[in-house]
Amino acid sequence: MMQKSALFMASLRAQALKLFLTLVLVAVVTAGLFGLISVTGLTHGSAIYLIPVLIAATRWGVAAAVCAAVFGILASAFFFFEPLYSFQIKDPHEVVNLVVFTFTAVVVGQLATRLKRQLELARQREIDLSDLYAFSRRLAVAFDVSDIHAAIEDHLASVMQRKVILFGPQRDATAAARHAGSGIPTAVLDMVDSMASGFDAGGGQAAANGTIVAGDTGDVWLVRAVSASRREFGVIAINLGRASPANQDALRARVDTVLADATATLDRLGISHAINEARMRSQTDQLRDALIGSVSHELRTPLASILGAATVLGAAPALKDEKNLKALVQGVHDEAERLNGDIQNLLDASRISSDGIKPHLEWADPADILHSALRRCQRRLGERTVTLDLAQDLPLVHVDAVLVQQALVQIIDNAVKYSQAGSRIAIMARARGDRLQISVRDEGAGLSEAERATVFGRFVRGERLSATTSGSGLGLWIASAFVAANSGKLSAISDGPGLGATLTVELPVAQSAVPQLESDADE
Amino acid sequence: MNDASPIVLVVDDEVQIRRFLRTGFELNGFVVHEAATGSEAIRAATLRPIDIVIVDLGLPDMDGSEVVERIRSWSNVPIIVLSVRSHEAQKVQVLEAGADDYVVKPFGMAELLARVRVALRRQSRASTGEPTVVVGPLTIDLAARAVTLNGQRLTLTPKEYRLLQVLAQHAGNVVTHQHLLKEVWGSIHVHDTHYLRIFVRKLRQKIEPNPDNPRILMTELGVGYRLAQMPTEGENGWAAAEAGAEQRAKP
Numbered sequence: 054m055m056q057k058s059a060l061f062m063a064s065l066r067a068q069a070l071k072l073f074l075t076l077v078l079v080a081v082v083t084a085g086l087f088g089l090i091s092v093t094g095l096t097h098g099s100a101i102y103l104i105p106v107l108i109a110a111t112r113w114g115v116a117a118a119v120c121a122a123v124f125g126i127l128a129s130a131f132f133f134f135e136p137l138y139s140f141q142i143k144d145p146h147e148v149v150n151l152v153v154f155t156f157t158a159v160v161v162g163q164l165a166t167r168l169k170r171q172l173e174l175a176r177q178r179e180i181d182l183s184d185l186y187a188f189s190r191r192l193a194v195a196f197d198v199s200d201i202h203a204a205i206e207d208h209l210a211s212v213m214q215r216k217v218i219l220f221g222p223q224r225d226a227t228a229a230a231r232h233a234g235s236g237i238p239t240a241v242l243d244m245v246d247s248m249a250s251g252f253d254a255g256g257g258q259a260a261a262n263g264t265i266v267a268g269d270t271g272d273v274w275l276v277r278a279v280s281a282s283r284r285e286f287g288v289i290a291i292n293l294g295r296a297s298p299a300n301q302d303a304l305r306a307r308v309d310t311v312l313a314d315a316t317a318t319l320d321r322l323g324i325s326h327a328i329n330e331a332r333m334r335s336q337t338d339q340l341r342d343a344l345i346g347s348v349s350h351e352l353r354t355p356l357a358s359i360l361g362a363a364t365v366l367g368a369a370p371a372l373k374d375e376k377n378l379k380a381l382v383q384g385v386h387d388e389a390e391r392l393n394g395d396i397q398n399l400l401d402a403s404r405i406s407s408d409g410i411k412p413h414l415e416w417a418d419p420a421d422i423l424h425s426a427l428r429r430c431q432r433r434l435g436e437r438t439v440t441l442d443l444a445q446d447l448p449l450v451h452v453d454a455v456l457v458q459q460a461l462v463q464i465i466d467n468a469v470k471y472s473q474a475g476s477r478i479a480i481m482a483r484a485r486g487d488r489l490q491i492s493v494r495d496e497g498a499g500l501s502e503a504e505r506a507t508v509f510g511r512f513v514r515g516e517r518l519s520a521t522t523s524g525s526g527l528g529l530w531i532a533s534a535f536v537a538a539n540s541g542k543l544s545a546i547s548d549g550p551g552l553g554a555t556l557t558v559e560l561p562v563a564q565s566a567v568p569q570l571e572s573d574a575d576e
Numbered sequence: 577m578n579d580a581s582p583i584v585l586v587v588d589d590e591v592q593i594r595r596f597l598r599t600g601f602e603l604n605g606f607v608v609h610e611a612a613t614g615s616e617a618i619r620a621a622t623l624r625p626i627d628i629v630i631v632d633l634g635l636p637d638m639d640g641s642e643v644v645e646r647i648r649s650w651s652n653v654p655i656i657v658l659s660v661r662s663h664e665a666q667k668v669q670v671l672e673a674g675a676d677d678y679v680v681k682p683f684g685m686a687e688l689l690a691r692v693r694v695a696l697r698r699q700s701r702a703s704t705g706e707p708t709v710v711v712g713p714l715t716i717d718l719a720a721r722a723v724t725l726n727g728q729r730l731t732l733t734p735k736e737y738r739l740l741q742v743l744a745q746h747a748g749n750v751v752t753h754q755h756l757l758k759e760v761w762g763s764i765h766v767h768d769t770h771y772l773r774i775f776v777r778k779l780r781q782k783i784e785p786n787p788d789n790p791r792i793l794m795t796e797l798g799v800g801y802r803l804a805q806m807p808t809e810g811e812n813g814w815a816a817a818e819a820g821a822e823q824r825a826k827p
Contacts, residue, residue, distance in 0.1 A: 353681075357590075357593060360683075361593065361596045361597070362592070362596040364685040368685065390682075393682055415798075422797065449770055454798055
């Protein structure tokens with residue numbers, strides 16, 4: 054009740070202010086008219102009071118316009134019609150004049166008010182349409198279910214200018230459990246849950262009509278399903294603030310309109326189908342990644358035994374003069390190592406797709422990263438000559454050095470795999486503006502235009518050479534994901550098939566952000 | 577320490593790994609004890625004289641760094657841990673807990689043997705108080721605070737010398753970034769990795785015969801630095817085996 058009287062007082066104050074401003078306008082016009090009469094000798098100018106009427110009508114609505122008209126009539130009668138300084142009017146001709154003026158004022162006032170309202174509606178509609186357009190654009194690039202839900206949520210929040218929370222249809226946990234302690238009133242969460250479960254029992258229409266729930270801080274919340282027929286769009290809760298019942302109805306009507314537009318957009322884009330499909334796809338992906346992860350882990354333990362045992366055997370005194378046996382053991386070792394590399398790639402790949410990569414950023418010297426990468430590739434280089442060309446004073450980079458090194462190992466491995474023994478691999482590192490460029494150039498198989506476009510894809514292998522080279526097609530995909538995780542970019546250029554390729558890693562160098570040594574660092 | 581045959585305690589829950597480690601060590605003149613769990617390892621280390629401990633980090637009953645900490649609480653026996661790749665944070669943690677070095681699984685016997693020999697040599701140097709560390713052409717005399725490269729005396733700033741000194745005290749073993757930062761610049765700079773990067777660059781300009789291709793002050797990415805020419809991760813097990821044998825032949 055307190056709130057209602059407070060609201061009423063506020064609106065009363067606004068009305069009084071409008072009335073006062075109208076009065077001031079009439080007074081100003083009266084003063085102006087006085088000046089005009091004294092200069093030009095005009096006799097009567099009641100028509101001039103149409104000016105405050107028009108201003109009041111367009112600014113403050115029809116009530117203010119009528120007030121302006123009444124004040125205008127009174128002022129004309131008092132100041133300009135005989136007898137002066139009295140509200141009486143002698144001349145019947147002027148009475149007719151006043152009646153005509155009153156009529157004109159009211160009609161003009163009403164017209165102006167209506168025009169203003171239409172203008173506002175048109176403007177609102179325009180904003181709605183541009184919001185809706187932004188909404189469809191966002192849906193078009195939505196990648197998974199949570200993107201779509203976030204788009205719906207943001208759209209509603211931006212149109213309604215209020216806090217909006219969308220609850221996706223989770224089957225495994227209640228909203229009350231998922232959002233406990235998030236500041237959303239419990240009563241609202243319980244309503245969301247009961248609506249979600251009621252939906253299955255045919256309560257779609259009821260859910261879409263919505264319910265007003267009082268929160269514990271005096272705010273009221275509107276809880277309703279996004280769509281009466283589609284459960285997968287979820288349930289929303291909108292904080293209506295301390296709206297009065299009349300105001301609540303207006304807001305609910307507005308929500309109805311916005312949601313009708315939004316669901317029409319969702320239906321038009323076939324989002325419902327997409328949501329269901331995306332959910333299935335992401336479950337399959339998760340399952341596959343988990344499987345790859347655990348299988349790879351299980352495979353690595355026996356491989357560690359095989360590799361270790363092979364090195365013990367190879368160095369055993371008993372095999373010292375057994376050249377053929379030694380070659381066999383070396384074979385076991387090399388094949389096991391190759392397998393280990395493939396398994397590591399699968400593990401890296403599942404790590405990229407299952408939980409994303411969380412780089413551990415530190416200041417690192419690019420030369421250190423390159424030397425470590427080369428050290429790890431050393432044995433696989435075979436008879437290829439590697440030249441390492443590092444610019445003096447390369448800037449430090451703020452990256453996960455281990456990830457960048459692993460990306461470089463993949464790139465160098467790839468260069469080795471697609472080039473002949475005896476060819477050259479040139480590695481170069483340069484600072485170029487705010488980027489550090491590390492490029493690896495080989496004299497190998499090169500890339501055609503089509504291959505260049507797909508070279509960083511997952512499970513993509515060069516068609517031309519797939520028969521003669523081994524691999525999973527994961528290497529460069531992993532490299533580009535690892536580089537991207539460090540805010541970098543991996544690109545490939547080639548003069549064409551057979552003409553070699555250059556892969557370039559670009560990493561950001563925040564020159565100004567490199568922390569300066571404190572002056573006592575070397576004391 | 578028994579000069580004739582050093583005693584190694586191998587701690588791993590995988591029987592096949594223990595088997596190849598036993599054979600590999602025995603072929604190289606070690607006496608081998610085995611443990612399959614952390615608690616067994618701790619018991620074995622208290623009951624017998626041990627010269628070096630090899631611990632796998634993936635033990636079934638307790639965390640690898642806990643085993644290291646428990647053994648470290650009463651003994652300064654060298655400890656080398658076996659870890660899997662991509663777990664730099666874990667490596668750092670176990671090194672901070674007191675391990676001397678780590679080897680990444682899968683590894684070759686020669687690589688592990690080389691690490692073991694470095695750790696044993698450091699242990700004997702510490703016990704005899706030998707003040708000179710030699711890494712190829714570089715000689716660091718810890719007692720006289722003198723550094724020479726190919727016989728030429730080098731001039732180092734105080735911080736450069738301190739950095740080299742900490743590395744030399746652990747010559748051959750990896751020293752973590754945090755440890756170096758704490759020892760050289762103090763605990764408040766323990767996260768200022770860029771200090772290290774800049775000073776390592778300066779130091780390499782002075783102590784490396786070819787600073788563009790460091791062979792003395794080696795980087796262990798994501799973990800720390802190591803002073804020595806050691807066979808490292810990813811290098812050929814065979815070549816490393818020979819290198820290891822050569823190193824062993826040197827005095």
